[in-house]
Amino acid sequence: MATVHRAVDEVLEREVAVKLLHAHLATDPAFLDRFRREARSAAALAHPNVVAVHDWGETDDGAYLVLQLIEGPSLREVLRRRGRLSPSQALGVLAPAAAGLGSAHRAGLVHRDVKPENLLLSGDGQVHVTDFGLARAAASATSTFGADVLVGSPHYLSPEAVRGRPLDPRADVYALGVVLFECLTGRPPHEGDSPFATAVAHTSQRVPPPSTLVPGIPPELDGLVVAATAHEPDERPEDATVFARELALAVPGGMEPLALDGLLGDTVVPSRPAARGSTVALAPGDPTTVVSGRPGPPAPPGSTGTRRIDDRDVDVAASTRTHLDDVGDESADDVDQGVDDGPGGRSRGWLVLLVVLALLAASAAGGYLVWDRVLAPVTPIPVVVGEAHGAAVADLEQAGFDVRVAQDRPNDLEVPADHVLDQDRDGDARRGATITLVLSGGPRQVTVPDVVGDTRELAEQRLADAGLRPQTTEAHDEQVAAGLVVRTDPAAAEVLDETSAVTLTVSLGPEPIDVPDVRGLDEGAAAAELDGAELGMAITGRVHDVSAPGTVVQQDPLDTTAHRGDTVDVVVSLGPAPVEVPDVRNMLVDEATIVLEELGLSVEVDRRGGFGSWLRPNRVFEQDPGPASDLLPGETVILYAYDE
Structure with a gap:
């Protein structure tokens, strides 16, 4: 949908990226109207993980966006180079990306085209999400794509997007789940024969757990991928912020930033038709209206084809013509110096020249064939990532490549020490090419x-x-x-x-123990009982009580627990309290008896006869002990009384 240029902002003196929309969109009123609204919305986002939109506008060349310039590869280039990522590395990329998407979701924006190509990694390891709203704007270009067109990347489209239903943040969560699957396994979950077939697979097939392809992936990550890519939006995390939080919980090792050595600067990306992450236009439900790309410009006149050599496109016909022209010029000069210019001399000279040219061409062709087919043929480069150092070197040297080992040995949780963590080249190369290996330092x-x-x-x-x-x-x-x-x-x-x-x-602090009940025990027995429970005893008081002297009558605490070494307070009996004997003389015997017995004393009556029994019958005339004496409860008072 656009071409990106590096540019300089002359006002603020900074480098920026200018995204110039393709000409077929520039004249579409519906697209331009949507583009203006989406550009304003994207420019309002301010988040460190979102590519900043500095400006937008329209020129004769079309509509454009002025964006923050990110110096670094996309996640697609990282996956193309590394194949797949560890769970910690995937967390290091997708958690910041989800945080950026979450800020957009809170602002009411849906990205609609989340894919590895739109996740950019800067040199400091920061992750940036780009192209907010661009797919939505392009989808409005009905004069170009047709009514009800769906624009997006088939490998990452949610089922509701394929069915043409309204989209909310959970459509971006679905795409994040697919990208997480691809990061962990090195491939997307669905791969159809056409963009439409790939898109439709998202409505009929569920995304499998990544561990079915790569054993050893934590079950929590399997569960998150399955939940994020559920067919029903209600079964997914509600937005990218929740996805980021669940992803962090699902990776036990925590986040690991990606080492971008060899991925910064100008990255040579092999050309391939219908790239996996290409944004395409699909008419939902109609396989006959798939728009998977636009035809490129026609080949220049006279071109006869190209040859792929060391990732460079070389015009074989043009280079051959140049070489032969040079050889022809030099040969013609040499022949002209030794050929007669007579009537037949020129024709003989041309004949000699043709012979020389033929020999030179044959020699050059033969030399090239010897070099190309024998001395330095193009050979597949063995993939030695994960192999032990010695075995990897042996495999590469046996295939005819020179091996260099990088000095740095990055730590890695999954690749053991002295095993190959990365190699700088894959695919095909000529024998004798140097392959640089990065060895793992093992876990930090x-x-x-x-x-x-x-x-x-x-x-x-x-x-x-x-x-x-x-x-x-x-x-x-x-x-x-x-x-x-x-x-x-x-x-x-x-x-x-x-x-x-x-x-x-x-x-948890000291272990609690049950406090024994020592009431009713004498002091010695109570102390021994508490000592056996590893508790101390303190006598906090002695009181008169019906209990025998020395008996424990109270304790604190009681019926609870304590900790070893705690002290239990006890109160010890002094025995019953003494009673002061009242004066019951001159009382009738029955009255005196009642008074004494109420004080807990026993009464014994000794009756006497005589003259007093006439004057004071049945009255106490003496008591033993006498009044004001102290007796203990239960002791006896003798009453001396006259007969009745």
Whole structure:
């Protein structure tokens, strides 16, 4: 839909990218109207993971956008070079891209054409999403594509897009799920015989879990791909922000930025018809109206074909003519110096010249054939990524290539140390070409930090920051307060592979124990009982009680739990309290008895006769012990009384 030019903004003195829309769109009123609206909406986005739209306008050459210039490859070029990405590398690309898309979704925008070609990686590893709204604008160009046309990339179209239904952010989530599948497996999930067949496959076939193609992919990633590419939009994450969050949770090793060595600068991309990520126009439901591309310009007059040599298109006929012209000029001069210019001399000279030219041409052709077919033939380059260093070198040298090993050895979680992480060339090359291998340094080595005594949250954060994966268990500890780390396994200062698990043991505090009931025991027995439970005893008081002296009559705490070493407070009996004997003399015996018994005393009556029994019958005339004496409850008071 457009051609991109590098340009200079003369006002702000900065390099920019200018996207000039193709001429067939420039005169379409519907497209231009939609283009203006989409350009304004895209320019309003301000997010570090979205290519900034600086300006837009229209000239005689057509409509254009002025965009932020991204120096680096697209995700498509990365996948073409590397084949596929590790889960951590896929997270490093798609999480920022989803964050950028999420900002657009919050602003009410739907991208509609999410694909690896529209995810750009800058030199600092930043990911940028581009071409917001361009597919939507092109879809409105009905004078070019026809009514109800669908514009997008068939490999990444959601089922509702293929059916021509309205689209919302979940259509972009579907495309993100397909791109995630392709990053993990190196290929899209559906590949039809035509763009339309590929698009329709999204409505009839489900995207399989990536692990069916690449064993070892975490189940969480399988689940996210399946959920994001569900046929029904309601079954997908609601927008790209939710997708980014679920992707981060599904990758246990965390994010790994892509090393872009060899992918920056001018990237030579082999030409191929109907590129996988091409944006095409499809009429939903009608396979006869597929528009998969536009015819290129006609071949220049007189051209006889091209030959593909070392990724360069060479006009064989033109170069051959030039070479023969040069040879012919030199040969003609040489022949003219030794040939008679008589009537037959010129014809003989031309004959000699033709013979010389024929011999030179035969010699050149023969030499080229020897070089091309014997000395340096074009040979397939073995793919040695993942092989051990020695085996990879042997395979390449056996195929006739020179091998150079790069000095840098990037760390990688999946490729073991001294195995090939990347090779700078694939496809075909001439024997003797140099293939550069990048060897893996294996997983990054991480020292376990000392987090003993830290809170659980702080310890988990410090381990995650170090590149390790914290796991937590809990246990009672008599010395370490609840919520603090008691120990780690492996211990601090040990060296582990990045993303290795480290188990944190977090204290639950001292272990609780049941407090025994020691009421009714004497002091010694109570102390022994509590000591057996690893508790102390403190006598906090002694009180009079009906219990025998020295008996525990109260304790605190009771019917609960405590911790080892805690103290139980007890109250010990002094025995019953003494009673002051009242003066019951001159009372009737029955009255005196009642008074004394109410005080807990026993009563014994000793009756006497005599003269007093006439004057004071049935009255107490003496008591033992006497008034104001102290007796313990239950002791006896003797009453001396006259007979009745």
